[in-house]
Amino acid sequence: xxxxxxxxxKLYDAQKALNNVSFSIKxxxxxxxxxxxxxxxxxxxxxxxxxxxxxxxxxxVNGFKVSEENKSVQKxxxxxxxxxxxxxxxxxxxxxxxxxxxxxxxxxxVDTVIAQTGLTSEAHxxxxxxxxxxxxxxxxxxxxxxQPEVLILDEPTTGLDPNQLIEIRELIKSLGKxxxxxxxxxxxxxxxxxxxxxxxxxxxxxxxxxxxxxxSENKQQIVExxxxxxxxxxxxxxxxxxxxxxxxxxxxxQIHFDTSKDMRAKVFDFAHDSGLKILQLHxxxxxxxxxxxxxxxxx
Numbered sequence: 001x002x003x004x005x006x007x008x009x010k011l012y013d014a015q016k017a018l019n020n021v022s023f024s025i026k027x028x029x030x031x032x033x034x035x036x037x038x039x040x041x042x043x044x045x046x047x048x049x050x051x052x053x054x055x056x057x058x059x060x061v062n063g064f065k066v067s068e069e070n071k072s073v074q075k076x077x078x079x080x081x082x083x084x085x086x087x088x089x090x091x092x093x094x095x096x097x098x099x100x101x102x103x104x105x106x107x108x109x110v111d112t113v114i115a116q117t118g119l120t121s122e123a124h125x126x127x128x129x130x131x132x133x134x135x136x137x138x139x140x141x142x143x144x145x146x147q148p149e150v151l152i153l154d155e156p157t158t159g160l161d162p163n164q165l166i167e168i169r170e171l172i173k174s175l176g177k178x179x180x181x182x183x184x185x186x187x188x189x190x191x192x193x194x195x196x197x198x199x200x201x202x203x204x205x206x207x208x209x210x211x212x213x214x215x216s217e218n219k220q221q222i223v224e225x226x227x228x229x230x231x232x233x234x235x236x237x238x239x240x241x242x243x244x245x246x247x248x249x250x251x252x253x254q255i256h257f258d259t260s261k262d263m264r265a266k267v268f269d270f271a272h273d274s275g276l277k278i279l280q281l282h283x284x285x286x287x288x289x290x291x292x293x294x295x296x297x298x299x
Contacts, residue, residue, distance in 0.1 A: 001025065075146065080154060113145055118137060191212070195212050223284075224254050225281045241257045
């Protein structure tokens, strides 16, 4: 495994930022790491890049323990943090050349990453003159300089315009053919466009870890309905394509259908034919965004 996380816990005083988190990522996977603000995403990434020490548990990157083999981990990881730290008074090429010396890599790598990240036209400019989107490109170029086996990208598409988004998406996808990529983002479309797999974290705990293909191929849907009177579950189970019915509370029911077709009209017809009134009626889990909202707003 390129990344192996085993029972990681991180405490800030008495507050748990991460609670017994475990997952693994194979070489060549592009994994979207999602969660609301404060869920623990950046903390996990900082532990994997040796910027923070876990309170408990162990993680390895390319077989190196992050708690003991800091230098080896750092050599094999390219990291773009959420708040991209740059020397604004340096020119783009100057900054990358400076870091190339630190990494002890060939100067030719500077030209390679400048071309890779679409910085050729900006390479002669000072970083402070660049837009936020181009500054992100400089950070990504710097993360690629030493040809790391693992890329850890925290909000890599922040500040990019639509055209730049497409270019960076394609770059990350092409990098994922040879490298392991763990990226954090708030943009669900980015995950759907780039990633092979999604991990959702909420309140320091993993609440979902599935291949994206499995989610996108899911033809099931859930319709949640509240009637004005109690209904026998067996009556709802007679509806077409129903695989499960749950009485959530009172007169509220979740009806699971084995189809992607919108079944709310069928539920409405059932209520009409049964002399019932519908007080609430909505779909759940039809998109990654809705699934994210459901998993991260649970009490």
